[in-house]
Amino acid sequence: MSKTAHKGYTLQFTLSLLVIVSILLTAIVSGYSALHANKQSLSTSYLENNYDYAKKLSLNTTELIESMQRNLHAMSEMASSQPFTQRALDLWFEANQYFNSIVIVDTRQNIKAISPANTGISPGARLNSQQSLKAIELKKPLISEPYKAKSERMIVLISSPIFAKDGTYSGFVGGTIYLEENNALSSLLKEHFFGNGSYVFVVDQGKRLIFHPKKERINDLVTTNTIINQVVMGKSGYQEVVNSENNSFFAGYSYEPLSGWGIISQTPTSVLDRPLKKLTDRLLIQALPLLSLILLIVWWFARRISKPLFTLARFSEEAILHRAAIPAQLPVIRSKFYEVTQLYQSINAHINLLSAEIQLDGLTGLANRKSFDLVIDEWQDKRIPFSLIFLDIDHFKKVNDTFGHVTGDEVLKYAASTIRSVSREEDLCFRYGGEEFGILVKHGDTGLATDMAEQLRKKIASGTNPTGSVITISLGVSSSESALSNKQLIEQADQALYQSKSEGRNRTSVHGFSTVR
Structure with missing residues (x-):
């Protein structure tokens, strides 16, 4: 039984419950911290590994493009001295498996030779793409943006210009990469080293997909992915990201400078679910025996602690x-x-x-601010009519400056004694703070409170005080009959006191009336 009849919960029960809850919360926080730290470590590892992999692929892609360009340049050098026969072009194509097709084009965009023969385009046909026209106009090596070719394929064109021995431009050698089919680039990018749902994709400067495991997504425009916005600006790095299909990934990205492509390697964040679940199970299995032992020890100590406290309670x-x-x-x-x-x-x-003692002002022996608050609230709750007198010693700072704080304290005691002398037994005399005092006049209307205030003012002014000179006070009076709340009552008395101060001091003012003196 955890509690006594009509008494409440036992200390043993409360201590046991408190410690059990503390232990459980500590275990939960520790477990959460361990899981969080493990998750952070795994997350950082996946982010860094994807970044390293994207960098590696970027370097490999650079090497692949450079090899492609060297291959095409070698062909353009040969084509500048003698025309390529179809047989020679086919042999070159078979020996260098970089491209899905190789084409030789003259200055009018006419195809002079193409390999392999099954591309759907024959020699003599004319290319009409903007990319081939751009290659002719530039007369420089070019890596084109993805475009749809005459064969309806999505391709990237890599070209090298052909110049005759006299320097005359005569066309270009072009290698095409079919983005939706197997090629040297896709072979390089398609296998991810994690093999756990991770994959690589590539975007061009226009934020279009030029490589993706899902072929149907090639040439899609992706503008909402934050890392794509970073990589197309030439930046490299890693971060956790939600992709355009609302899936969360650990992504690393790297910029490839020759093509201007961005290579992104990413792993689904769901790969953490299984290891984190295993860690959670392991923590629970390891913690349960220790937790049981701790609870048993806590119960024993709680019992030991509660017995003497119980005896103390009885005593x-x-x-x-x-x-x-x-x-x-x-x-x-x-x-x-x-x-x-x-x-x-x-x-x-x-x-x-002890409460009666702590509710008195230590210097004057009058009730303090706390007592005032309690009494005024009680009278208001019981609907007892009363009036409030606020008073303030005039120029009290000058008293302290002239005679010192010790004499100033004596003046405060003198004021308190005089206040007691004019008040009744049922009234509450209090020190509000500093040189401010007050009287709660129980069952007293404004008239009674005003008479009491005037009697006090005159007695202070004419009495012999510790300074040996004249001391005066200013007073303000308000009544509960004219106030809707204690706050308003205090404000009214304070306003009346301020009126007395502003009209020359040493006078009593009643809220809502002119100054008495």
């Missing part, structure tokens, strides 16, 4: 109720559990005995 109860001397030996009770509640009640009783 304090006896001391308060019977005011008896402390017994030589405290009784031991094992079957009743109300330690915490009784101990609290006993301590609370002692606190109540």
Whole structure:
């Protein structure tokens, strides 16, 4: 049984519950921290590995493009001295498996030779793409943007210009990469080293996909992926990203400078689910025996701690109720559990005995601000009519500056004594703060409070105070009858006091009326 009749929960039960909850929360926080740290470590590892892989592919792609360009340049050098026969072109194509097709084009975009023969285009046909025209106009090596060719294929054209021995431009040698078919580029990019749903894709400067495991996505425009925006600006790095299909990935990206392509290697973040689940299971299995042992120890200690506190609670109860001397030996009770509640009640009783002292102002012996707040709230709640007098010692700073703070304290005591002398037994005299005092006039209307205020003002002014010179006060009066709340009542008295100050001091003002003096 965890609580005694009509008393509340036992200390043993509360301590056990508190420690159990603390242990469980600690275990949860520790487990979460371990999982979070492990997740961060794995995430960083995947991000860095994808970045390294993207960099490696970028370097390999650069080497592949350079090899392609050297191959085409060698062909253009040969074509500048003698025309390529179809047989020679076929042999060259078979020996260098870089491209899906090789084509030799003159300055009018007419095909002079093409290999292999099954491309769907024959020698003599004319190319009409902007990319082939651009290659002729530039008369320089070119890596084109992806475009749809005459054969309806999506291709990238890599070209090398042909110049005759006299320097006359006579066309170009072009190698084509069919983006939707197997080629040297796709062979390089298609296999990801993780093999766990990871894959590589490539975008060009226009943010179009030129390589993707899903062939149907080639030539798609992707503008919402943040890393694509980074890589097309020539940047390299890694970050966690949500792609255009709303899937989360660990992505590394690298810029390939020759083509201006961006190579992105990414791994789905779901790869962490399995290792994190295994780690969670392992933590639970390892923690349960230790947790059980700790709980057993905590229960034993809670029992040991609660017994003497229970005895103390009984003792304090006896001391308060019977005011008896402390017994030589405290009784031991094992079957009743109300330690915490009784101990609290006993301590609370002692606190109540001391409360009267702590509610007084230490210097003047009047009620302090806390007592004022309690009494005014009580009277308002009980609908007791009353008035409030606020008063302030005029030029009190000058008293302190002239006579010193010790004399200033004596002046405050003198004011407090005079306030007591004019008040009634049922009234509350209080120090509001600093040199500000007040009187709560119980069952007193504005007239009674004003008379009391005037009597106090005159008595202060005519009395002999510690400074030996004249001390005056300014007063403000308000009544609960004209105020909707205690806050408003205090504000009204404060406004009346301010009126007395502003009209020359040493006078009493009533809220809503002219100054009395």
